[in-house]
Amino acid sequence: MSGDETGGPSAEADVKREAIRAGAVLAGIAAVEDIDRFAPPGHRPGDILRGARSVVVTAGGQPTRGSWHPGSARPQASVGYNRSIAGNSAYRVAHYVEDRFGYRAMPCPSGQVAGHYPYASLKLMAEMAGLGTRSMAGGVILNETYGLLYFGAALTTMPLQADGPLATPVCPDQACIRQWEKKGTTPCLEACPTCLSGQLEDGRIGWMEYRQDLCFPRAQTTAMDSFQKLLLAAMAESDEERRKMIVCGSHFTRAVRSLAYSAELSAQCFECLRRCPVGRRRRHELK
Amino acid sequence: MPQPISADLYNRYRDLVLPLTNATQRYEPGMPHRGLTDAEIAAELGVTEAVAREIRCVAELESVDIACYFEADGWKEARFGGAEPGETGG
Structure with missing residues (x-):
C-alpha cells in the first residue's frame, strides 16, 4: 500500500508518523511471513490476531x-x-489503523503468557521491522542511533510494505572488534561473564549464548520472581521473628513496592550495555 | 484455569524440562536456535501441554537460588564502579 493516487503519503509512512506522534522514537513494519520463519507455532502474530498480515513495531522508552x-x-x-x-504508541497505532484504513488491529501483549515465556517475541518483530539487530549482549536488539531500545507492536490484518531486517548488523561495533582482536573479549562479555558468552568471527558475531535464568536476578532483582521466592521463604519459616525479618526487610519491601508502583519490575541491570559503544555518541552529545 | 500439578510429577520431569526451554539462549546468525514451546516440550516428554507449562513455570523459579536476588544489587554496584559509562575498555 505504498503511496496513493493523490500523491499523498503512503499508508506505511502514515502509520509510522502516527506512532511517532504517540511518543515512539522510531517505528518499522514487519511482514508476518518473515516473523513466522522463526517464531514457533503458538507464538506467531496470527496466533494473537487471526489473519494478521503485518506488524507495526514501535520503539521508545529508552533511558x-x-x-x-x-x-x-x-x-x-x-x-x-x-x-x-x-506499548502506548502501539495501542494508538492499532486504533489508527482501524479508524483510518478499516482493517482489524490489536496491540501485541507485551507481557508473559506463562512463566518467562512471552506471547510473542517483540525482539524478533523489531528485527524483522529493521529497527536493529541482535547483539552479543544477550541478543538485545541494538539500534545504530539509539543503542538500547524497548519495543511495542501493533498487529494488523492490513497488508503493508515491510521494512524487513537490516542488511548490515549493528553489533559488533568497530571498537568491539578491536577489543576482541586484542583481548578476546567485548565490553558486554567482559561486563557479565556469568550471563553472556560468545565469539566474534571475521568481525561479526560467530555465536552468542545468553543465560536468561542467571540474568533474571540481576535484571529483575525485585520483580515478580523475587516476590514469589521471598513469599515462599516467609511461608516456610516457622519462626515468627525470622518471618518478620523476611517480610519487613528491605528486599521484600522493595519487591512489594515494585508490584504496586510498577517501577523496577524489569530492566534493572544495564551492566552489559553500559560500556556498549553503539549509541554512545548520542549519549555523549549533551553537557 | 491452570491446575497445580503434584510434587511427584514435577520432580520426575523438572531436570528434563529446563534444558529444553529458553533458559539458555543461543544465537548464531542464520541458525534456527530456540527453546521449545510448551506444546513441543509436552510432545517430547509425553505429557500434556498444561502439565509441561506448570513444570516449566515452577522450575524457572526454583532454578535460581534466592541468594542470587539478595546479592544482585551488590554485584551491580561493584560492576558499576569498575565501568565508565560509554567507554569500551578496548
Whole structure:
C-alpha cells in the first residue's frame, strides 16, 4: 500500500508518523511471513490476531542520555526504562489503523503468557521491522542511533510494505572488534561473564549464548520472581521473628513496592550495555 | 484455569524440562536456535501441554537460588564502579 493516487503519503509512512506522534522514537513494519520463519507455532502474530498480515513495531522508552551517567547503578535501574511508551504508541497505532484504513488491529501483549515465556517475541518483530539487530549482549536488539531500545507492536490484518531486517548488523561495533582482536573479549562479555558468552568471527558475531535464568536476578532483582521466592521463604519459616525479618526487610519491601508502583519490575541491570559503544555518541552529545 | 500439578510429577520431569526451554539462549546468525514451546516440550516428554507449562513455570523459579536476588544489587554496584559509562575498555 505504498503511496496513493493523490500523491499523498503512503499508508506505511502514515502509520509510522502516527506512532511517532504517540511518543515512539522510531517505528518499522514487519511482514508476518518473515516473523513466522522463526517464531514457533503458538507464538506467531496470527496466533494473537487471526489473519494478521503485518506488524507495526514501535520503539521508545529508552533511558535518557543522562540516565547512563548516574551516581550509582540503582537510580538507572529505577527509572532507566519506561515500558509504557512503546506499548502506548502501539495501542494508538492499532486504533489508527482501524479508524483510518478499516482493517482489524490489536496491540501485541507485551507481557508473559506463562512463566518467562512471552506471547510473542517483540525482539524478533523489531528485527524483522529493521529497527536493529541482535547483539552479543544477550541478543538485545541494538539500534545504530539509539543503542538500547524497548519495543511495542501493533498487529494488523492490513497488508503493508515491510521494512524487513537490516542488511548490515549493528553489533559488533568497530571498537568491539578491536577489543576482541586484542583481548578476546567485548565490553558486554567482559561486563557479565556469568550471563553472556560468545565469539566474534571475521568481525561479526560467530555465536552468542545468553543465560536468561542467571540474568533474571540481576535484571529483575525485585520483580515478580523475587516476590514469589521471598513469599515462599516467609511461608516456610516457622519462626515468627525470622518471618518478620523476611517480610519487613528491605528486599521484600522493595519487591512489594515494585508490584504496586510498577517501577523496577524489569530492566534493572544495564551492566552489559553500559560500556556498549553503539549509541554512545548520542549519549555523549549533551553537557 | 491452570491446575497445580503434584510434587511427584514435577520432580520426575523438572531436570528434563529446563534444558529444553529458553533458559539458555543461543544465537548464531542464520541458525534456527530456540527453546521449545510448551506444546513441543509436552510432545517430547509425553505429557500434556498444561502439565509441561506448570513444570516449566515452577522450575524457572526454583532454578535460581534466592541468594542470587539478595546479592544482585551488590554485584551491580561493584560492576558499576569498575565501568565508565560509554567507554569500551578496548
